[in-house]
Amino acid sequence: MTPMDMDYPALLPEVILLATAVITLLAGSFLPSRRQVLTRWFTLGALLVSAGSAWGAVGRPPTEIFSATYTVDGSTTAIRLIAPLATAVVILIGRNFLGSARESETYSLLLLATLGTVIVGGATDLLVLVSGFLLASIPLYALVGLSRTAHAAEATLKTYLMGALFGVLLLAGITLLTALGGSSSYPTLARGLDGAPAGAVAAGFVAVVVGLLFKAGGVPGHFWVPDASQASGTAVAAFLTTVPKVGALIALARLVGVAPTSIDLPLLVAAFAALSMTVGNLAALAQKNVLRLLGWSTVSQVGYLMMPVAVIGLADGASAALLAYLVLYTVTNLAVFAVVAALPGRPTLADWAGVATAHPWLTAAMIVGALSLVGTPPTAVFVGKLLVFTAAWDGGLAVLVVIAAANTVVSLLYYLRLIMGAFRGADTGTARTVVGRTEAASPAIAVVLGITVLVAGPLVLAAGLL
Amino acid sequence: MLSVVIFLPVVVAVVLAVARRTPTGVTRWVWVGTTAVDLTLTVLVAATPAADGTLQGEEQWEWMPGVGSSYHVGVDGLSVPLLLMSGVVFLVCALWSLRATDRPRPQAALFLFLQSSCLGVFASQDLILFFLFFDLSIVGMYFVIAGWGHGNPRRSALKFFLYTFLGSLALLLGFIGLYLGATPHSFDMVELSRSGAFTGAPWLASLVLAAIVIGLAIKTPTFPFHSWLPPAHTDAPTIGSVVLASVLLKLGTYGFVRIAIPMLPDAWRSWAGVIVAVGIVSVLYGALVAMAQTDVKRMIAFTSINHMGYVVLAVGAAGIVGSTSAQAQQLAITGAVTQMVSHGLVTGALFLLAGVFYDRTGSYDLRDYGGLARPAPRFAAFFAIASFASLGLPGFSGFIAEFQIFTGSIGTTWWALIALPGILITAVLLLRAFQRVFTGPTENLAQGFLDLRPRETVSLAILLGMSVVIGIFPAPLLAMIQPAAEAVVATLSP
Numbered sequence: 024m025t026p027m028d029m030d031y032p033a034l035l036p037e038v039i040l041l042a043t044a045v046i047t048l049l050a051g052s053f054l055p056s057r058r059q060v061l062t063r064w065f066t067l068g069a070l071l072v073s074a075g076s077a078w079g080a081v082g083r084p085p086t087e088i089f090s091a092t093y094t095v096d097g098s099t100t101a102i103r104l105i106a107p108l109a110t111a112v113v114i115l116i117g118r119n120f121l122g123s124a125r126e127s128e129t130y131s132l133l134l135l136a137t138l139g140t141v142i143v144g145g146a147t148d149l150l151v152l153v154s155g156f157l158l159a160s161i162p163l164y165a166l167v168g169l170s171r172t173a174h175a176a177e178a179t180l181k182t183y184l185m186g187a188l189f190g191v192l193l194l195a196g197i198t199l200l201t202a203l204g205g206s207s208s209y210p211t212l213a214r215g216l217d218g219a220p221a222g223a224v225a226a227g228f229v230a231v232v233v234g235l236l237f238k239a240g241g242v243p244g245h246f247w248v249p250d251a252s253q254a255s256g257t258a259v260a261a262f263l264t265t266v267p268k269v270g271a272l273i274a275l276a277r278l279v280g281v282a283p284t285s286i287d288l289p290l291l292v293a294a295f296a297a298l299s300m301t302v303g304n305l306a307a308l309a310q311k312n313v314l315r316l317l318g319w320s321t322v323s324q325v326g327y328l329m330m331p332v333a334v335i336g337l338a339d340g341a342s343a344a345l346l347a348y349l350v351l352y353t354v355t356n357l358a359v360f361a362v363v364a365a366l367p368g369r370p371t372l373a374d375w376a377g378v379a380t381a382h383p384w385l386t387a388a389m390i391v392g393a394l395s396l397v398g399t400p401p402t403a404v405f406v407g408k409l410l411v412f413t414a415a416w417d418g419g420l421a422v423l424v425v426i427a428a429a430n431t432v433v434s435l436l437y438y439l440r441l442i443m444g445a446f447r448g449a450d451t452g453t454a455r456t457v458v459g460r461t462e463a464a465s466p467a468i469a470v471v472l473g474i475t476v477l478v479a480g481p482l483v484l485a486a487g488l489l
Numbered sequence: 490m491l492s493v494v495i496f497l498p499v500v501v502a503v504v505l506a507v508a509r510r511t512p513t514g515v516t517r518w519v520w521v522g523t524t525a526v527d528l529t530l531t532v533l534v535a536a537t538p539a540a541d542g543t544l545q546g547e548e549q550w551e552w553m554p555g556v557g558s559s560y561h562v563g564v565d566g567l568s569v570p571l572l573l574m575s576g577v578v579f580l581v582c583a584l585w586s587l588r589a590t591d592r593p594r595p596q597a598a599l600f601l602f603l604q605s606s607c608l609g610v611f612a613s614q615d616l617i618l619f620f621l622f623f624d625l626s627i628v629g630m631y632f633v634i635a636g637w638g639h640g641n642p643r644r645s646a647l648k649f650f651l652y653t654f655l656g657s658l659a660l661l662l663g664f665i666g667l668y669l670g671a672t673p674h675s676f677d678m679v680e681l682s683r684s685g686a687f688t689g690a691p692w693l694a695s696l697v698l699a700a701i702v703i704g705l706a707i708k709t710p711t712f713p714f715h716s717w718l719p720p721a722h723t724d725a726p727t728i729g730s731v732v733l734a735s736v737l738l739k740l741g742t743y744g745f746v747r748i749a750i751p752m753l754p755d756a757w758r759s760w761a762g763v764i765v766a767v768g769i770v771s772v773l774y775g776a777l778v779a780m781a782q783t784d785v786k787r788m789i790a791f792t793s794i795n796h797m798g799y800v801v802l803a804v805g806a807a808g809i810v811g812s813t814s815a816q817a818q819q820l821a822i823t824g825a826v827t828q829m830v831s832h833g834l835v836t837g838a839l840f841l842l843a844g845v846f847y848d849r850t851g852s853y854d855l856r857d858y859g860g861l862a863r864p865a866p867r868f869a870a871f872f873a874i875a876s877f878a879s880l881g882l883p884g885f886s887g888f889i890a891e892f893q894i895f896t897g898s899i900g901t902t903w904w905a906l907i908a909l910p911g912i913l914i915t916a917v918l919l920l921r922a923f924q925r926v927f928t929g930p931t932e933n934l935a936q937g938f939l940d941l942r943p944r945e946t947v948s949l950a951i952l953l954g955m956s957v958v959i960g961i962f963p964a965p966l967l968a969m970i971q972p973a974a975e976a977v978v979a980t981l982s983p
Contacts, residue, residue, distance in 0.1 A: 394628065413669065416665055416666070424662060428658040428662055
């Protein structure tokens, strides 16, 4: 290990997140409850600074740091930008955090989970990966548990047990791969695995991939997603259906790049992709609870996101397609959750009656968001879908593209229900009496995000960022 | 200029959608004014000849260089007639709604949005742009049916959306196939239409063509993908039906001549027989099922399937290339485009007339009426004219279209003769319906039936008048289409 590798300044965005998490936690313990709001502004500022400091690496050639256990490249820069900014939006729409008994702790947990996600995405070493995995997972259990809703306890337990199970699986896979390849760092691991017995290598990769799918919320690691989405508050649900995915999918993409040709990892990923989109869509069809529906919808979106992962290295532009879809999906998902957060006290689709007349702007944002999740042009996810479909077909997975197209049609059924609920009947007014307006997120955030969804797709491509 | 034509309606739509306090009267006239201005601009674009080697009104801007897609619009003899026809239809819809009372402001905004998306499809020279407008038209129509329909609008709207969305996804798959099959990869329609642009294997070309044809066939619709059309028409509001039949169905048939034939000519030639067969079945099936209908809207919907069948027959027959068939192929393509224009005008008028039934009595059932000519003579006259135009009597645009389609198609394949009885059946069913409703003693709901109001008369006169003008002086329209038809046929020669 050469000392030249210890490039601490390159980790500035991660360091900022860690420091802020610690400071917020400590400050929260000393600040009186009416001053807790300071931690909110401090956290928001730090998240922006973290994202801003990541901007410096844009356009630089990829560098491996800390003996190639961590890599700063386009993907890492992307997650360093996406994760903090998405968390900032989550905090903005989380008006119910304000003045809650656990306000500063919530921010601290969000920061730690964000940090874990960034590390999962940037890691190019199996051991760093697992530490990031744990750092991203453990705060989630607490965040779900802090929600204090009727189902929170069950959801927490479920998430925790699932997390423990898949974490163990991940560790087992990592142990196996490290033993077979003689290294845990990706560049040397790839060389070491070349001659290793295919069966054992396959077992190791399957375990690691499945472990990461827990973080991504894809089949077979998806069981916690709908429960946790429904039981947590809207803001926390927005967080756990958006941010952890980004890291997990980038990590999966890196892993697929390492796999030796002796095993057909793309096929495995493609199979899980097909399963995720199908299971997520079919389950979402029957949902009446808005958050639960959105939870299942994210399971299906992971399926689409895994299409470019499967063809990393097989198709030009697979990596760019993945990053583009991640950015565009994140914006869209946050927009939809921001609308839901702006109209609290409407847990089921039936409660959305009359919203269209009472809140035309929010309804417009919801229409744009839902159509984007379907993948209708010109909204954001359409561009993402176009790119991933093209990449997957180019990589020889035309069958997967057909499955994805069929699933897109199915998804239309429930995304349209999301829209039409708002147009049904007159507002009964019950929702507003149950929950005070103070808990409602500002509609402006939802509308701004809705506009972003409308312009983001073409802009991302036109700017040639990816 | 062409971009202004495309985007003017949607800009006005946004203004109308945001300005919630606009008085209703202003809203209505803004709608009429916008469509009139837009139609004038379209005429200007059409009247400006193109420089050598370019398209009329061509504009190209970098948009997504990373994926080989640009903002590229431009029109030629295939698209100009359809742009003009769409402009007329949307203007008529605005006129028709001058007395509309059900949420007139959002309705005007929605139709202007729909107009932009439809014009965009006809003007696009980039597949992504084409797809974007294509999908937006589905979204717009969904809200028209779900929001302003009657009967069971949500169900019909959902069926419409699901079906056509499935079609558009098949289309998207086909577009991706075209993109990957071309070297260098590109979504540009002009590039892809150059001969030999698709370099993939023949079996791949066939698969891509299958995806595109299924996508377009659902939109057109042809047998066996038509089952979304009758409920969508029955439950749509009157002007929604008009736009659906007159403009949206053309997006499918236009795609055949604009995308499927020039971009995959070899595959098209190999499968031309199948397309011809689908066309013939659609012609006969549409006519026969239409004959069994008692609901006037369903009847017109099935005649649409019949009329679109002629177009599919013609484009299929154009793919059957012989040594001396070039002229027949050109006739078939010209006839197909003429039929699209003609069907847009005439079926638009028929759906407006069907709307009068519903407006006066709330019933579309032909059996509820009798002897209607006495209380509503103008209505009867227009219905008769529209029926004659629809069944392709000489003197109307439908005759010019169907004459060319049959001459051209039979010129390339004798099988086209099988479709001829379709004309006869359509004639029978339209005349039978006319007799049932308008002749005999005045009875049932026909009693006290209000005749056409002035704005209704004007709207119908515009549509049917244009059909007559094309029927009597077809030369300008045909001169517009012919060069483009020659270009399409040229790509088909092996």
